[in-house]
Amino acid sequence: MDVDRNVNRGGRPRVLVPIEWRDDVEAVRIIDQTLLPEELRYVDVVTVDQMCEAISKLRVRGAPAIGVAGALGVYLGMRGHEGDSAEAFARALEDVCQRVSSVRPTAVNLSWAVGRVQAAAKREMASGDAYAKAGARAAILDEALAIMDEDRRCCELIGLHGAELIPDGARVLTHCNAGALATAGIGTALAPIYVRHSQGARLKVWADETRPLLQGARLTAYELSQAGIDVTVICDNMAASLMAAGKVDLVIVGADRVAANGDVCNKIGTYGLACAAWVHQIPFYVACPTSTLDLSIRRGEDIPIEERGQEEVACGLGRRTVPEGVAIYNPAFDVTPARMVTAIITERGIARPPYGRGLARLMQSEDGSAGKTH
Numbered sequence: 001m002d003v004d005r006n007v008n009r010g011g012r013p014r015v016l017v018p019i020e021w022r023d024d025v026e027a028v029r030i031i032d033q034t035l036l037p038e039e040l041r042y043v044d045v046v047t048v049d050q051m052c053e054a055i056s057k058l059r060v061r062g063a064p065a066i067g068v069a070g071a072l073g074v075y076l077g078m079r080g081h082e083g084d085s086a087e088a089f090a091r092a093l094e095d096v097c098q099r100v101s102s103v104r105p106t107a108v109n110l111s112w113a114v115g116r117v118q119a120a121a122k123r124e125m126a127s128g129d130a131y132a133k134a135g136a137r138a139a140i141l142d143e144a145l146a147i148m149d150e151d152r153r154c155c156e157l158i159g160l161h162g163a164e165l166i167p168d169g170a171r172v173l174t175h176c177n178a179g180a181l182a183t184a185g186i187g188t189a190l191a192p193i194y195v196r197h198s199q200g201a202r203l204k205v206w207a208d209e210t211r212p213l214l215q216g217a218r219l220t221a222y223e224l225s226q227a228g229i230d231v232t233v234i235c236d237n238m239a240a241s242l243m244a245a246g247k248v249d250l251v252i253v254g255a256d257r258v259a260a261n262g263d264v265c266n267k268i269g270t271y272g273l274a275c276a277a278w279v280h281q282i283p284f285y286v287a288c289p290t291s292t293l294d295l296s297i298r299r300g301e302d303i304p305i306e307e308r309g310q311e312e313v314a315c316g317l318g319r320r321t322v323p324e325g326v327a328i329y330n331p332a333f334d335v336t337p338a339r340m341v342t343a344i345i346t347e348r349g350i351a352r353p354p355y356g357r358g359l360a361r362l363m364q365s366e367d368g369s370a371g372k373t374h
């Protein structure tokens with residue numbers, strides 16, 4: 001991996017851009033999020049293998065961001081295939097798309113974005129002329145950049161819609177990182193917080209540490225503190241007692257996939273948080289773009305849950321914390337039943353129960369089409 005040496009240690013970047021396309025070097029520049037908060041390092045990804053590794057290792061992470069990364073990864077993977085026969089090009093495209101979309105199975109944004117660039121390439125190939133392969137590769141890049149732009153805009157709109165749900169003075173609890181570092185814009189769950197902060201609201205954010213990989217402590221705390229927002233990190237097992245003590249006004253989290261009935265799949269620990277919020281009658285909001293809705297899946301229990309390596313639990317804190325030889329189970333996501341979700345905030349508006357009808361209507365809105373499918 002070609003590493004940019006322009007490393008910023010402890011500086012205050014104005015905007016965190018976790019992923020961008022660099023035309024000058026024909027590379028995808030990402031922030032290596034595994035190094036945060038100690039080091040803000042930008043890395044240039046130039047091959048599809050590097051991109052698959054970066055997504056798999058969570059150097060680039062968060063549902064919308066891995067969608068963008070996957071789409072750009074397909075473009076990298078098709079480099080050098082323009083000279084292939086049409087059949088070989090089509091086979092290579094199929095293979096690259098298959099490889100990229102299977103790196104992480106839970107966030108639907110990855111397979112959705114890969115499907116979009118694949119469809120764009122196929123449309124171009126259908127013309128069958130001599131330049132179709134070069135055109136197909138260009139179409140992949142155009143579509144990937146369009147997905148990135150759309151996500152940026154989605155984040156802004158989610159922020160504006162969600163801001164209406166956050167009163168001045170609110171104490172907001174969030175889990176994992178669903179902020180700028182997880183998207184091409186200002187985030188999903190954190191977007192309403194950024195918008196309210198920019199409107200002058202006084203907010204306090206509780207950031208769940210988010211075991212095992214500490215995205216809340218390492219990433220949410222990093223980006224919110226960089227932005228001058230009052231953020232306090234707590235261990236995951238402290239959330240319920242904070243709620244019992246009346247210190248939390250609302251919970252807002254992101255999502256990796258939302259089923260047609262409104263069941264929400266998100267970072268492991270989200271369900272426990274929802275249970276605690278339910279008991280304490282605290283609003284539990286989910287913020288995500290409509291690209292995270294998967295109406296082809298009826299209920300949350302049908303969503304594939306990624307299981308990750310044992311070392312993340314055994315050695316996640318930089319030293320071994322589980323005895324050698326002891327079994328470890330590490331599901332990366334869980335499902336929160338729709339009945340525990342107060343509202344789902346998207347770029348097209350806010351859905352409230354019953355979600356079946358509300359989500360279907362959101363998918364059909366804006367362009368009046370029959371809605372998206374995955």
Ligand code: MRU
Nearest residue numbers: 061062063178182188254255267
């Ligand atoms: O494993 P991660 O760090 O990719 O998990 C991220 C989450 O669970 C986020 O909450 C979700 O992807 C929404 S990001 C806007």
